[in-house]
Amino acid sequence: MASSAYRLSCSLAGHQMDVRGLATTLFPVGAFVSVSRDRTARVWVPNSSNRGFTEMHCMNGHSNFVSCVCIIAPNDTYPRGLIVTGGNDHNICVFTLDSPAPLYILKGHKNTVCSLSAGKFGTLLSGSWDTTSKVWLNEKCLMTLQGHTAAVWAVKILPEQGFMLTGSADKTIKMWKAGRCERTFMGHNDCVRGLAILNELEFLSCSNDATVRRWQITGECLHTYYGHTNYIYCLSVFPNGEDFVTTGEDRSLRIWKHGVCSQTIRLPAQSIWSCCVLDNGDIVVGSSDGVIRVFTEAEERTATAEEIQTFENELSSATIDPKTGDLGDININELPGREHLDEPGTREGQTRLIRVGDAVHAYQWSVVDGRWIKIGDVVGSSGGTQKTSGKVLYEGKEFDYVFTIDINEGGPSMKLPYNITDDPWLVAHNFLQKNDLNPMFLDQVANFIIENTKGHTLGSTGSGFSDPFTGSGRYVPGSAPSNLAPSAGGDPFTGRNAYVSTDGHAGTIPISNPYFPKKDPVTFDQANITQIIGKLKELNGSTSAEQKLSESDLQMLEKFLSIVSTPALEAPTAQQLEILWKAAQWPEDIVFPVLDILRLAMRHPAVNEHFCSGNYSTQFSNYLLNKINLQGKPANQMLILRTVCNCFSSQSYGSKLMMSLRETILSQAIEMKATSNKNVHIALSTLILNYAVNLHTGSDIEGKANCLSTISAAMEALQDYEAIFRLLVALGTIISDDPNALQLAQSLGVDSQIRKYSSVSDPVKVGDCCRFVLKML
Numbered sequence: 001m002a003s004s005a006y007r008l009s010c011s012l013a014g015h016q017m018d019v020r021g022l023a024t025t026l027f028p029v030g031a032f033v034s035v036s037r038d039r040t041a042r043v044w045v046p047n048s049s050n051r052g053f054t055e056m057h058c059m060n061g062h063s064n065f066v067s068c069v070c071i072i073a074p075n076d077t078y079p080r081g082l083i084v085t086g087g088n089d090h091n092i093c094v095f096t097l098d099s100p101a102p103l104y105i106l107k108g109h110k111n112t113v114c115s116l117s118a119g120k121f122g123t124l125l126s127g128s129w130d131t132t133s134k135v136w137l138n139e140k141c142l143m144t145l146q147g148h149t150a151a152v153w154a155v156k157i158l159p160e161q162g163f164m165l166t167g168s169a170d171k172t173i174k175m176w177k178a179g180r181c182e183r184t185f186m187g188h189n190d191c192v193r194g195l196a197i198l199n200e201l202e203f204l205s206c207s208n209d210a211t212v213r214r215w216q217i218t219g220e221c222l223h224t225y226y227g228h229t230n231y232i233y234c235l236s237v238f239p240n241g242e243d244f245v246t247t248g249e250d251r252s253l254r255i256w257k258h259g260v261c262s263q264t265i266r267l268p269a270q271s272i273w274s275c276c277v278l279d280n281g282d283i284v285v286g287s288s289d290g291v292i293r294v295f296t297e298a299e300e301r302t303a304t305a306e307e308i309q310t311f312e313n314e315l316s317s318a319t320i321d322p323k324t325g326d327l328g329d330i331n332i333n334e335l336p337g338r339e340h341l342d343e344p345g346t347r348e349g350q351t352r353l354i355r356v357g358d359a360v361h362a363y364q365w366s367v368v369d370g371r372w373i374k375i376g377d378v379v380g381s382s383g384g385t386q387k388t389s390g391k392v393l394y395e396g397k398e399f400d401y402v403f404t405i406d407i408n409e410g411g412p413s414m415k416l417p418y419n420i421t422d423d424p425w426l427v428a429h430n431f432l433q434k435n436d437l438n439p440m441f442l443d444q445v446a447n448f449i450i451e452n453t454k455g456h457t458l459g460s461t462g463s464g465f466s467d468p469f470t471g472s473g474r475y476v477p478g479s480a481p482s483n484l485a486p487s488a489g490g491d492p493f494t495g496r497n498a499y500v501s502t503d504g505h506a507g508t509i510p511i512s513n514p515y516f517p518k519k520d521p522v523t524f525d526q527a528n529i530t531q532i533i534g535k536l537k538e539l540n541g542s543t544s545a546e547q548k549l550s551e552s553d554l555q556m557l558e559k560f561l562s563i564v565s566t567p568a569l570e571a572p573t574a575q576q577l578e579i580l581w582k583a584a585q586w587p588e589d590i591v592f593p594v595l596d597i598l599r600l601a602m603r604h605p606a607v608n609e610h611f612c613s614g615n616y617s618t619q620f621s622n623y624l625l626n627k628i629n630l631q632g633k634p635a636n637q638m639l640i641l642r643t644v645c646n647c648f649s650s651q652s653y654g655s656k657l658m659m660s661l662r663e664t665i666l667s668q669a670i671e672m673k674a675t676s677n678k679n680v681h682i683a684l685s686t687l688i689l690n691y692a693v694n695l696h697t698g699s700d701i702e703g704k705a706n707c708l709s710t711i712s713a714a715m716e717a718l719q720d721y722e723a724i725f726r727l728l729v730a731l732g733t734i735i736s737d738d739p740n741a742l743q744l745a746q747s748l749g750v751d752s753q754i755r756k757y758s759s760v761s762d763p764v765k766v767g768d769c770c771r772f773v774l775k776m777l
Helices: 305-316 338-342 424-434 439-453 529-540 551-564 574-583 592-601 605-612 616-627 634-647 654-660 662-674 678-696 701-717 721-735 739-747 750-759 764-776
Strands: 002-012 019-024 032-036 040-046 053-060 066-072 082-087 092-095 104-106 113-118 123-128 133-137 140-145 152-158 163-168 172-177 180-186 192-197 202-207 211-216 221-226 232-237 244-248 252-257 260-266 274-277 283-286 292-298 351-356 359-366 371-378 392-394 397-399 401-405 414-418
Touching: 002 053, 002 260, 002 305, 019 274, 019 283, 032 066, 032 283, 040 066, 040 082, 082 113, 082 123, 123 152, 123 163, 123 739, 133 163, 133 739, 140 701, 152 202, 163 192, 172 192, 172 701, 202 232, 202 244, 211 232, 244 274, 252 283, 260 371, 305 371, 338 351, 351 371, 401 439, 414 424, 414 439, 424 439, 529 551, 529 592, 551 574, 551 592, 574 592, 592 634, 605 616, 605 654, 616 634, 616 654, 616 662, 634 654, 634 662, 634 678, 654 662, 654 678, 662 678, 662 701, 678 701, 678 721, 701 721, 701 739, 701 750, 721 739, 721 750, 721 764, 739 750, 750 764
Parallel strands: 019 066, 066 113, 113 152, 152 192, 192 232, 232 274
Antiparallel strands: 002 292, 019 032, 032 040, 040 053, 066 082, 082 092, 092 104, 113 123, 123 133, 133 140, 152 163, 163 172, 172 180, 192 202, 202 211, 211 221, 232 244, 244 252, 252 260, 274 283, 283 292, 351 359, 359 371, 392 397, 401 414
């Protein structure tokens, strides 16, 4: 039998400091994990009596406080799953249930790791105060998501679509697909602190602006929920995927059902940092007093009358700082006396202030109990100033102190943020460096910190469980190719060179996959030399005098083109190469025949070496990068992409140079997806394929992640079947023979992107290749 409201089930003591994060586990069933500023993570399992929990496992691995936790689902290697924690030491620790020490530690962030989310196939997403999010697989960072301008407080993975969400102190939420920002959600007026997934199309966010917002992934804000009176730190969704709970700086847990706040539970701690909902619907909350509390609707799991009375006594003896803004402006002389409590409340969670002599007591109306419950004594101040470890937000991050430093009289004052866990000398050193100040001030600034923090260090807080992260001050809201290996039914790129089996008969249905992994780069070889030279001569007459080629120059270029277009490896002369480079500087509107010559020339070993090594390589690289832009003429866009593709014909020179420029070239080239020219799209997809070919045999998982991201982005825009086919071959090549790349592709949801091509029968190679890729995924 279930009652109509949540009541205390149990209180769990174990952590010595704030409980900053909570997560439900898949194993053991019904258990959860907590992390704390005491640098530990603890697993709590349900008691056999069906009420209460016991600490089963304690993990240590961080050198500073632990701020977040998530669970990686069980797999063949780790059948009980993995526990992942992020901390103020900039690290991510990954634990099993078999050891108190980390299985491994992920390093890469440059500041506190404050949010974590696990996706399919072991993918992990982290958010940090360093303004970035990182995507991890096993022990490697696959990609870094950059775009926010302040700390990333919240991250979540939408596993079905391969989307990733990040919420930041810059007040925005960003949605990422395969490493690229697809959309930015704007609406919150302060730091975004938490995210929760409702379903494949909707999610929730909470913020320091004391609101919860419901969003569609298309960008529309469907609803804004009001109720909290201070910062909201965390939210968690019930198993029904509709109702949710929130916790925040107003000392409350709030339960939202059918779109309204149906119950408000006050706690005897100021900051309610974290919450999670168990599979049975019970709610777990962690707070600044170091205690974990579980609330339940189930009668059989409700605490005893004595335990509930103890909880209410703790609540009634708590002190409330009116500076939080939770209770509005208070004039003690205008407050009513106890007789006002004889009148019933009008809604769940309603508060009343009662004057008792010179004291002010706060009461909250409980609909389920039909009575007013005392929730604390209102005091003039809880000492929440900087000098008493007040809570301060600076640049989207929380600090125990933010001092104002005046180095030069009459000069601008500077902000110096400091946490009691920091080394004052190191903070002073960094402060001087950041503000370009003379190192002679080091002793002065460090001693200022020590004097004004009265020597506070981690662990020096009293036993009264004041907020050890930020002290007792409180927040207030308002802050056409060839050279391909033949395959069944003919070259899958050109249709030529029909496959012939070993017995000399033409192949029919291929038993094995003839498409990938692709071993050799694809180049663009075909050309009509007569037309190229004719167009070159025609346009030479319209260029400026200083750029015009002489008759002998044109003859030398014609000879050069003949050399690089024939199988005989006659070496071009240095003079011919100089003339080609001179012509390559022609204006954008007439340079295309020169680019065509350059495209053909890059297949020649001597030309490839000349432009892709030594002194010319930097000049040539800059030339290519300047030409790969969306503002160029379509013909030039196509030819420059084909030129880059042909650079891959030399493993020793062109491929090495192109691989060194991979990230830059791919980021610029993918912008070409916005054009409507199918030849540009085919050249783009070929370029991506050539990168996949070069990455296939290596262990550069970051490079493969970059390539997968680009494939995914191109799949969203390209429609020409030849371009799609080349992307499918690139995808198959990247994920072949590499379990990590395969897992990443699965987690990015590329199978849902390509599935529609499995039914394509014209050309048949598209459907065939797609089905081979889907079998791997």
